Amino acid sequence: MFTTPVTFDRLPEAVVYLIERVSALQDELRELRNALAPPSKDSSPFITTKEACQLLGECKNTLYEKARAGIIPAYKNPGGKSWRFIKSELLEYMASGKPKSQQEKYDEMVAEMNKGLRPGGRNFLSR
Known part of the structure; x- marks a missing residue:
């Protein structure tokens, strides 16, 4: 730490010290922001209908029929038209036979x- 009084002769040293400290604080702040940042949009548990079709090896119509019948786990937003699927639940469904x-x-x-x-x-x- 820079504890001696800053004189005109020691001004360049003080500036270098302050720049290093600011840089270290910026790095710490960046790490803290990354740690506290909300999950990105990519981490959503939901997958698209196309991805669900590929995962199950089914065509879109069969997928919709199974979703309507309650055979596979699927969700609709209230008042919405499109089906939503959670990848982990589809994998469990596949594992169950x-x-x-x-x-x-x-x-x-x-x-x-x-x-x-x-x-x-x-x-x-x-x-």
Whole structure:
């Protein structure tokens, strides 16, 4: 730190010292701003419909049908027309496996209804 009195002869040294300090303060301020800056627009969890189609390997119409049916996680802004998708949720959907077919759902329903009934009995459902 510059503690000695500044004289006319020592003025160049004082100026160099002040320039170095200002430069260091600017660097610290820049780092602080970067640390406190709000997340950039690119860090949004939402992806476009085109990106969702590429991710799932589906065409746009199929993607919209699955979104309307609630098969895949999708969102609409209130009063909005366009669908929005969150990449992490689509990845979870893909990892969970494919959805069950209508036949698989029907077979599960029949098995659930037949629980506790005697095979061949009057109320037993068979295919």
